[in-house]
Amino acid sequence: MEDIQLIEKLCNCRGASGFEDEVLLIAREYLKDIADFEEDSMRNLYIHPKYNRGNRPVVLLDAHSDEVGFMVQAVKPDGTLRFIPIGGWNEKCLPSSKVQIYTETGYISGVIAAQPPHLMTAEQKNAPVSYQTLFIDIGASDAEEVAACGVKVGAPVVPLSPFEYDQKRGIMQGKAFDDRLGVAALLIAVKKLKKERLNVDITGVISSQEEVGDRGIRAAMHRVRADAAICIEGCPADDTSAPAYMIQDALRGGVMLRHMDATVICTPRFTSFAQGVAEKSGVKVQMAVRSGGGNNGAYIISANGGTPVIVAGIPVRYIHTFSGIAAMDDFQSVVNLSVELCKSLNGDIIKVF
Numbered sequence: 001m002e003d004i005q006l007i008e009k010l011c012n013c014r015g016a017s018g019f020e021d022e023v024l025l026i027a028r029e030y031l032k033d034i035a036d037f038e039e040d041s042m043r044n045l046y047i048h049p050k051y052n053r054g055n056r057p058v059v060l061l062d063a064h065s066d067e068v069g070f071m072v073q074a075v076k077p078d079g080t081l082r083f084i085p086i087g088g089w090n091e092k093c094l095p096s097s098k099v100q101i102y103t104e105t106g107y108i109s110g111v112i113a114a115q116p117p118h119l120m121t122a123e124q125k126n127a128p129v130s131y132q133t134l135f136i137d138i139g140a141s142d143a144e145e146v147a148a149c150g151v152k153v154g155a156p157v158v159p160l161s162p163f164e165y166d167q168k169r170g171i172m173q174g175k176a177f178d179d180r181l182g183v184a185a186l187l188i189a190v191k192k193l194k195k196e197r198l199n200v201d202i203t204g205v206i207s208s209q210e211e212v213g214d215r216g217i218r219a220a221m222h223r224v225r226a227d228a229a230i231c232i233e234g235c236p237a238d239d240t241s242a243p244a245y246m247i248q249d250a251l252r253g254g255v256m257l258r259h260m261d262a263t264v265i266c267t268p269r270f271t272s273f274a275q276g277v278a279e280k281s282g283v284k285v286q287m288a289v290r291s292g293g294g295n296n297g298a299y300i301i302s303a304n305g306g307t308p309v310i311v312a313g314i315p316v317r318y319i320h321t322f323s324g325i326a327a328m329d330d331f332q333s334v335v336n337l338s339v340e341l342c343k344s345l346n347g348d349i350i351k352v353f
Helices: 002-012 021-030 122-126 143-149 177-195 215-220 268-281 328-344 347-352
Strands: 035-039 045-049 058-064 069-075 081-086 098-101 108-112 156-159 164-166 171-174 201-207 228-236 255-260 285-289 309-316 324-327
Touching (some): 058 215, 171 328, 177 201, 228 328, 268 285, 309 324, 309 328
Antiparallel strands (some): 035 045, 098 108
């Protein structure tokens, strides 16, 4: 249950891009006995396990701390809030969703307003959802009441969607599975590796601002000189939306190893090696070729003269909405593959990539 408790803490904490501090506090606490930490002004957290020896190839484990969210753009005279997205949303899912808005004394709740059908014209019923017409309501009646609540322009906003776990079926529901599940997998893998005999050193990076263009990892790779990298992600499950022959990221299908997406062709020899390690270790994997999407691997692979990278994905249904669904089996598969890869890698193997 320790793993679930960590996941719950990470998913329930608030961390829109640029405001990831709560995530890093949990990470520091979890690894405080076995790692040293650095943090930069972008809120990238660098994890240096105390079991590293130095003078060995460095394997980077990366997961991003931020979640898609919003920002208060303006306060209207009637006390409602104009807002803009931070990261990519399906706007159709937004009306009537509950949110949390930052204030200096704590987050307060609100709702993205959905006009009752009784008050809508035919034109309004058929109009597309637009940030120009959406607003957040905190129950205020004017701008002065909003100010008294402590809500200011520039305040980050995230979903209010508490984590739930069905232990009998191993199913998780909640927000921010992209990429708090990846963060949890990274932290657990770093702890598990303490007990292993390794031929590499490990550096963990919990990177910021991935959802707005991989910005944190761009800064981080100026500090980290990795010889190989595993990018751990929450990835869109397609088993409820794609025809059977196109399903490549199914719930309970195991780790999604992707050959490519719209931003990166993952290092082919490293991807093949990872697939082989998974087969030998009994870890379920599913191979994917994506025409869209993107992740930190796109920048990692081109940094420092080229860094071999794979993407190890945890399937998440309904990603970038208010409530995702994921399976604990898939989460454990990503942890296990990350550990087995770090145990299997050495300098000679990495040179072949």
